[in-house]
Amino acid sequence: MYQYLFGPVPSRRLGMSLGVDLVPHKVCTFNCVYCECGRTTRLTTERAEYVPVDAVLAELRGYLAEGPRPDFVTFSGAGEPTLNARLGEVLEWLQAHYPDLATAVLTNASLLSDPQVRRELRTADLVIPSLDAASERTFRRLDRPQRRIDLDAYLQGLEAFRAEYPGTVWLEVMILPGYNDNPEDLRLLREALARIGPDRIQLNTLDRPGTDTGLQPASRERLEAIADEWGLAGVEPIGAAPAAEPAPGHRRDTAEAIVKTLARRPCTAEDLSQSLGEPPERIRERLAALEAEGRVTRAEQERGTFYRLAAS
Template sequence: MISFGPVPSRRLGKSLGVNNIPGEKKCTYSCIYCQVGVTKHYLSARESFYDPSVIFNEVNHHLEKLSVNDKPDYLTFVANGEPTLDINLGKSIIELKKLNIPIAVITNASLLYDPQVCSDLMQADWISVKIDTGSESIWKKLNRPLHNISFEAYLKGLDVFSKSFKGFLASETMLVRGVNDSTEDLNETTELIQSVAPSTAYISIPTRPPALSSVEPPSETVINEAYQIFSEKGIKCKLILGFEGTDTGFTGNAIDDIINICTVHPIREDTMLELLKKNNTDVFVLESLLFDGKIKKVSYNSKLFYIRQFRDDYFSKKK
């Protein structure tokens, strides 16, 4: 399934997700903190995954099944991997604009050096670009890019796109303890963000099960330091630290809702119970999905989450 939610978003309100990358995760990166897991299918060449009409029809049908209270604030391309790998992304955005709902795309920005990728993203209303560091060595350690993507190309793409995009541009920086959270690291990151000049720079920490179990959020002291450094440089920043809430949209089909959301967005236990309640079903559905191996239960920071069963168990051992 292509669409899911809407799910509560700390940036976008109610966000109806659009997963334009089918099957297992396909990405240019394999970030150590990624909630979708380690990348097994690295890609940098764009491919055709879905015809734009297929995406439009599914999203439109999904919207028709939602209650009035669940109508989304944004249609958000947040894929099982990197959404700009989809060569039809621009055409899909144009199609979805017919629904008169703002379009958002969350990208790791690794392909912005490609003029066609930039052209596709120009069709959107709201773009978030990943800027975790201003250091090439940390970028390689934290984001683990495909070998043929250079830091220089990444920086050039950010520069060109940020100067051309007319919509709302946001950046997101994920802080990981001991990797990109020193004072020196934060100052380097801030310099890069200053050059991109986003409308808002979001500072986030891992709150869902990461690809590598060794990943931990920084201390509260470091988070505050990051906020102060960003602010002192004149960057409008916001912290994304907490739980989004349990107000997840539903279509009436509990199995589809659970699988579609879990594919790109681990569901916390309390949110899962609320979703079952909204769909007028019980935990038997959840237990069946667990038994069939379609989803699995994992723990992170003393909280239980349900994720799509696509990958090996990266949470039972250190990497």
Template sequence: MAYRHLFGPVPSRRLGTSLGIDLVPQKTCAFNCVYCECGRTTDHTCERREYVPTERVIAELDDFLARAPDLDYVTFAGSGEPTLHSGIGEVIAFLKGRYPRYRVAVLTGSALLTNPEVRAALMPADLVVPSLDAVSEEVFLELNRPCPGLTAGRVLEGIVTFAREFPGEIWLEVFIVPGINDAEEELLRLKDAVAAISPDRVQVNTLDRPGTDIRVRPASRPALERIASMLGGNAEVIGAARTGQVMPPEIGEAGEIILATIRRRPCTPGDLTALLRIRPTEVAKHLRVLEAGGLVERVREKRGVFYRAI
């Protein structure tokens, strides 16, 4: 079976070896964050609907997981906001019913957590990782660039309500962009928000790959550690991904798989080697072909040369 809505397994900086589920077309989201590694939002919306066929997603998961791969998580992430898909609850219920050995994680920008239907859909998951990058409206608008009508207050309200109801783990992500949300006043507001949410963990993050806005640069490690200390005792700075034995690609040509991976997020050649278990020489060969064909371009960042889709 060709997998259209699954990616990986990949070594995640937070979740170990993770099989990704992509429920929306690229790039469908309630936000257009300046730092997003998936690129600029092209479908800027808060509308929930069945963006891709739910039955197809379930069939792909059933086919892949029937081989009993060694995974730390099955994760809803990918090209946009997964809770925009109206069938996410059905997919989670399938996973927990048919393959209970696998932990299910949902990464969300938190835009829809005020919706009771969304909160109910996420209840069977093991882990939800909501994002909260700003509390003041002006910083929220500059950093997250939400769809019309969405406010920082509503986002915070949704996370607090969800945290009270959810029986699983909540790891709150705070993404730091120097010069936008790292001022003392905003950090104090975030500290109060963290106290109201009371998550199991607070994960302080910064740019690891090229973002939407080329002016955005990563925060330094000392700055992140200072912010984590300020936000509370359960806050931590997200480290590098741990690599390990992951499944080699079995569907399609290596070049197609590399391009599909880069379309979801920029990667270094080393990232691709670790993610896909393809020899470095093979990765380099395919990248040259993709670059010559005008499908990818190079971008130099702090961590090295990244390739991103054009």
């Protein structure tokens, strides 16, 4: 059982993605209303070695020696990966030992105002930062950042990173009806995006159950309308995960693997089947047993039935 790796999981953008968790659940700089990982338990901007990097490297070495080859090794997981002060070392290790493997970092961009963080990320092939709001009120209401995070510094950090980084930047904007889809917020976002100039601007919306209840996703038509209104190069609405054949099975402990995966994010039975290399029928049997034991709960979402860990 891996403690710091998860998947490979089917990603809407990265194919089969082997996830790497460099912070415990749920250490983050934000407490976003829509976060699929649940509420932030430690809201901080302090960088530290939150999980032992030597153990992470040992797990990567073991998995890559015998597991199915992922399309990307992705740093994301159950919190903000740039909080780990040794992130740069892990990226450099992968580049040195597995130069053919693509690496991606998903970050909320809150620490890009720190030149050291920007330097560490230079080794990644792809960085996907997020920007949900360019107004103070919406930033505080939607992303709920740690109080020391300054919106102006946050935006300047994104601009500085784009100017310095030699790799590819896909900037994600989460559109959430009732929060940031009004004309003023969309205008300010467009102005900020034009200054940053990423390679792609990916318009996203709620796909899994969020932290707060009662949230609704934006329609595909609404995302396309926003993209047209902005008129910026490289804007694309992104949809559900692509269909994929299950990965070759490599987990014997299916029930516990399901629990570990759901601890990080809600998933459908189909997501779990693709991630764990098990037939959907077997996954559904395991989920039914876990639900009967009170270990998982279900929630209906536009993309299907999502399972998540029951509250302890």
